Amino acid sequence: xxxxxxxxxxxxxxxxxxxxxxxxxxxxxxxxxxxxxxxxxxxxxxxxxxxxxxxxxxxxxxxxxxxxxxxxxxxxxxxxxxxxxxxxxxxxxxxxxxxxxxxxxxxxxxxxxxxxxxxxxxxxxxxxxxxxxxxxxxxxxxxxxxxxxxxxxxxxxxxxxxxxxxxxxxxxxxxxxxxxxxxxxxxxxxxxxxxxxxxxxxxxxxxxxxxxxxxxxxxxxxxxxxxxxxxxxxxxxxxxxxxxxxxxxxxxxxxxxxxxxxxxxxxxxxxxxxxxxxxxxxxxxxxxxxxxxxxxxxxxxxxxxxxxxxxxxxxxxxxxxxxxxxxxxxxxxxxxxxxxxxxxxxxxxxxxxxxxxxxxxxxxxxxxxxxxxxxxxxxxxxxxxxxxxxxxxxxxxxxxxxxxxxxxxxxxxxxxxxxxxxxxxxxxxxxxxxxxxxxx
Ligand code: PXG
Numbered sequence: 001x002x003x004x005x006x007x008x009x010x011x012x013x014x015x016x017x018x019x020x021x022x023x024x025x026x027x028x029x030x031x032x033x034x035x036x037x038x039x040x041x042x043x044x045x046x047x048x049x050x051x052x053x054x055x056x057x058x059x060x061x062x063x064x065x066x067x068x069x070x071x072x073x074x075x076x077x078x079x080x081x082x083x084x085x086x087x088x089x090x091x092x093x094x095x096x097x098x099x100x101x102x103x104x105x106x107x108x109x110x111x112x113x114x115x116x117x118x119x120x121x122x123x124x125x126x127x128x129x130x131x132x133x134x135x136x137x138x139x140x141x142x143x144x145x146x147x148x149x150x151x152x153x154x155x156x157x158x159x160x161x162x163x164x165x166x167x168x169x170x171x172x173x174x175x176x177x178x179x180x181x182x183x184x185x186x187x188x189x190x191x192x193x194x195x196x197x198x199x200x201x202x203x204x205x206x207x208x209x210x211x212x213x214x215x216x217x218x219x220x221x222x223x224x225x226x227x228x229x230x231x232x233x234x235x236x237x238x239x240x241x242x243x244x245x246x247x248x249x250x251x252x253x254x255x256x257x258x259x260x261x262x263x264x265x266x267x268x269x270x271x272x273x274x275x276x277x278x279x280x281x282x283x284x285x286x287x288x289x290x291x292x293x294x295x296x297x298x299x300x301x302x303x304x305x306x307x308x309x310x311x312x313x314x315x316x317x318x319x320x321x322x323x324x325x326x327x328x329x330x331x332x333x334x335x336x337x338x339x340x341x342x343x344x345x346x347x348x349x350x351x352x353x354x355x356x357x358x359x360x361x362x363x364x365x366x367x368x369x370x371x372x373x374x375x376x377x378x379x380x381x382x383x384x385x386x387x388x389x390x391x392x393x394x395x396x397x398x399x400x401x402x403x404x405x406x407x408x409x410x411x412x413x414x415x416x417x418x419x420x421x422x423x424x425x426x427x428x429x430x431x432x433x434x435x436x437x438x439x440x
Contacts, residue, residue, distance in 0.1 A: 010023075010024045010027060011024070028040070028399055029041040030046075033048070033056075033060035033061055034060055034061050035059040035060055035061070035062075035417070035419065036048055036059055036060075036416070036417055036419065036420060036424055037060070038060070038404060044402055045402060046399065046402045046403065046404050047402060047403050047404065047416075047424065047427060047428055047431070048060070048404050048416060048417060049398075049403055049404050049405045049406075049414050049415070049416050049428050049432075050404055050405060050406040050413070050414065050415055050416070051287070051415050051416060051417045051418075052287050053282070053287075053406075054224060054255075054256045054261070054282055054283075054406075054415050055281075055282035055283055055286065055287030056286055056287040056417055057259050057260055057261065057282075057283040057286060057287075057337070057342060057417060057418050058286045058333060058336045058337060058340070058342055058417065058418065058419060059417040059418075059419040060417070062286065062332075062333075062336050064332045064335050064336050064339075065285075065286055065288055065329055065332035065333050065336060066332075067332065068328040068329060068331060068332030068335075069288060069289065069325060069328055069329050069332065071328065072088065072324050072325050072327075072328030072329075073325060076088070076324045077324065077325070078323065078324060078325075079324055080319065081109070081317070081321050081322040082317060086322075086324055088322075088324050088327035088328055088331070089109065089322030089324070089327050091327070091331060092107075092109075092322070092327035092330050092331055093106075093107040093109075093293075093322075095330075095331060095334050096284070096293055096295070096330070096334070097295070099265045099334070099343065100265070100266065100278070100295050101265075101266050101268045101269055101274065101278070101295075102274070103274065103297045103298065104278060104295040104296065104297055105296075105297070105298050105301070106295070106296045106297075106298065106300075106301040107293050107294065107295055107296070108123070108293070108294040108296060108314075108317075108321070109291065109292070109293055109294075109318075109321040109322040109323075109326075109327075110281070110291070110292035110293070110294065110318060110321060111290045111291060111292060111318055111320050111321075111323070111326075112148070112281050112290055112291075112292050113147075113148050113253075113255035113279065113280075113281035113282060113292055114147075114148025114149050114150045114153050115148075115150065115281075115292050115318060116148075116253075116255065116279035116280060116281050116292035116293065116294050117147040117148045117150065117152060117153040117156075117218070117253060117255075117279050118148075118150045118151075118152045118153060119279075119292075119294045119316060120216075120218070120251045120253075120277045120279045120294050121139055121152040121153075121156070121216065121218070121251070122152075122316055123277060123294070123296065123300060123314070123316075124139070124215045124216035124249045124251065124276075124277065125137060125139075125215050125216075126304070126314065126316075127215075127249065127300050127303055127304075128215050128249075130303050130304055130306070131303055133212070133247070135212050135213055136212065136213060136214060136215040136247075136248075137172055137213065137215055138172040138173070138174065138209055138213045138214045138215060139152070139155070139156050139170070139172065139173050139215060139216055139218065140156070140173070140174050140175065140176060140202070140205055140214060140216070140217040140218070140248075141155070141156030141157060141158055141173065141174075141175050141176070141217075141218055141219070142158050142175055142176040142177070142178055142218075142219050142223070143158035143175050143176065143177055143178040144158045144159060144178040144180065144223055144226040144227075144229060145157050145158040145159075145175075145178075145218070145219060145220060145223055145226070145253075146158075146159055146162070146220065146223065146224075146225035146226055147218060147220075147253055148255075149162065151166075151169055151170055152170055154166060154170075155168065155169070155170035155173045156170075156173055156175075156218050158175050158178065158226075159225075159226055172213070174205050174208075174209065176198070176199075176201045176202060176205070176217070176219070177198055177201045178223070178226075178229060179195050179198050179223075179229055179230075179231050179232055179235060180227075180229045181194060181195050181232075182367065182368055182379075185232065186367065186368045187358070187361065187368060187369055188230070188370065189354055189358060189371065190230070190350075190354065190371060190372055191230055191231070191232065191233050191372065192230060192232045192233070193232065193233055194232055195231075195232035195235060196232050196233060196234035196235045196238055197238075198232070198235060199234075199235050199236075199238035199239040199242060200238070200242070202217060202239060202242045202243070202248075203242060206242075206246055206248075211246035211247065211248065214246065214248050215248070215249065216248060216249040216250070216251050216276075216277075217239065217243055217248055217249070217250055217251065218251040218253055219236075219239065219250075219251075219252065219253065220252075220253045220254070220255075220256070220257065220267075221236060221252055221253075221254060221257045221262075221267030221268065221270070221271055221273075222256070222257055222262070222267060222372055222375065224256045224257070224375065224413065224415070225256075225408060226408065226409070227377055227379065227408050227409055227411035227413065228370050228372075228375055228376070228377030228411070228413050229370075230370055230372050231271070236271045236273045237271070237272065237273060240273050240274065240275065243276075249275075249276040249277060249300075250273075250275040250276050250277075251275060251276065251277045251278075251279065252266075252267065252268050252273065252275040252277070252278045252279070253279045254266055254267050254268065254278050254279060254280050255279060255280055255281045255282055255292075256282060256415075257270070258278070258280040258282075258283060258284070259280070259282070259283030259284065259337065259343065260283070260337060260342050260343040260344065260345065260346055260418050261283070261346060261373050261374060261375060261415065261418075262346060262347075262372055262373030262374075262375070263344055263345070263346035263347025263348075263350055263373045263374070264343070264344065264347070265343045265344075266278065270373070276296075276297055276299070276300060277294060277295065277296055277297070277300060278294070278295040279292070279294050279295075280292060280293045280294070280295065281293070283333070284330050284333065285326055285329040285330045285333050286329070286333040286336070288329045288333070289323070289325050289326040289329040290320075290326065291323070291326035291327075291329070291330060293330075340419065342418045342419065345374075345418045345419070346373040346374040346418055347373070349374060349420070349422070349425070350371075350372075350373055350374070352422055352425060353371060353374055353376065353425060354371045356425055356426070356428075356429040357369055357371045357376040357378070357414070357429070358371065359429070359433075360378060360429070360432065360433060360436060363433065363436040363437060364436065364437070365380045365381050365390055366378055366379070366380060366436070367379050367380060367381050374415060374416060374418060374420070375413070375414065375415050376413070376414040376415075377411050377412065377413050377414070378411065378412045378414075378436075379410060379411045380394075380410045380411070380412075381410070382410045387409070387410060388407070388409055388410055390410050391407040391408075391409065391410045391411055391412050392407050393439050393440070394407070394412060394435055394436060394439050395407035395412065397435045397438075397439050398431065398432060398435045401431050401434065401435060402431070403428060403431045403432065403435070405432070414428070416428065
């Protein structure tokens with residue numbers, strides 16, 4: 001493989017969610033990838049412990065996906081889907097609904113998780129309006145939630161750094177309390193025991209604002225970006241029941257938890273919940289071509305199909321909604337998931353994974369370890385006065401030792417491609433153990 005691709009100038013690219021000046025002094029650059037590994041510009045093979053950014057669920061450069069994209073590029077490069085169509089988009093939507101949880105019979109295409117979230121929030125508002133409940137306009141998120149970076153998602157999101165610079169331009173937003181409870185749940189294996197009652201926080205917001213003003217609640221089944229916060233037993237069911245009681249739509253933001261991450265096709269399957277709308281992206285194309293998909297129950301979709309047939313039913317969409325290349329990539333991805341049983345593979349590996357991640361307990365500075373499906377998180381006590389440094393230093397050191405992990409706050413998150421073998425799980429944790437033992 002040609003590794004002579006080091007750019008000679010890093011200045012022009014203003015990198016997202018990055019410490020640009022620091023990165024450009026000591027860049028970490030990839031030039032290739034294959035299955036479980038990235039290849040760096042200096043020719044090292046790095047074990048991908050994060051599926052890129054939680055998206056490459058089937059591993060890198062998989063042949064069926066590569067071939068589908070190549071063929072599509074040479075056959076139909078672009079066709080819009082506003083008042084026109086192309087066959088790939090319909091094929092892709094049908095394939096997607098066939099693996100979705102019961103009742104999710106319709107798909108609206110976007111280009112990212114952020115756009116899926118905006119789409120779902122707007123759908124929820126418009127749904128109540130077409131049903132004659134125009135006063136239901138409030139949107140409820142959760143502290144420490146992440147729903148992308150557009151205005152709606154930023155507003156319902158609950159990460160202070162993502163919000164504080166940008167004002168608050170979406171009116172009528174409130175937040176549930178988060179579910180992270182180290183005092184009661186530290187070192188839980190899988191779903192923690194304590195905290196289902198935190199779902200009753202929604203009743204508090206209903207009492208405050210009145211249900212007649214609330215359109216939707218959006219939560220991630222597992223809040224991954226903010227450090228893998230796993231909901232306590234019964235919490236999501238309780239939240240769903242309260243939403244149903246007050247005619248509040250429940251949006252499950254499954255941008256990370258869909259497509260096999262927890263060992264089921266969707267996170268909603270794992271937790272046995274049935275939300276009204278499910279947002280996805282990332283794994284829908286194995287990260288190859290940007291795409292998002294919002295899954296909708298017929299109850300929502302059909303509510304829009306009541307006016308004159310020639311009138312546009314939902315005034316929303318993107319130039320690239322259902323882009324042919326993305327649809328082809330998604331079909332190739334679904335074929336790969338299906339051929340290799342990847343949507344359930346995490347459940348087969350979960351016990352082995354859990355043992356290895358919890359075996360890190362006792363290494364310096366660790367204050368909690370969490371796991372679910374093929375997701376792990378290690379939380380550290382912060383360096384006094386220097387939050388995030390503890391985990392950042394470990395992330396850099398792991399990369400130097402050919403392992404890619406993801407750092408968020410003082411937490412390291414792990415989410416390898418679902419094709420990982422047991423010996424690669426061993427390699428991942430052997431390297432990490434060495435790194436955690438030898439970093440201050
Ligand atoms: N919702 C959820 C639940 C997400 O996890 C988004 C929306 C936004 O998706 P886009 O495609 O617009 O980025 C996300 C994205 C990390 C990390 O390391 C997580 C995300 C993105 C980048 C990094 O935790 N999640």
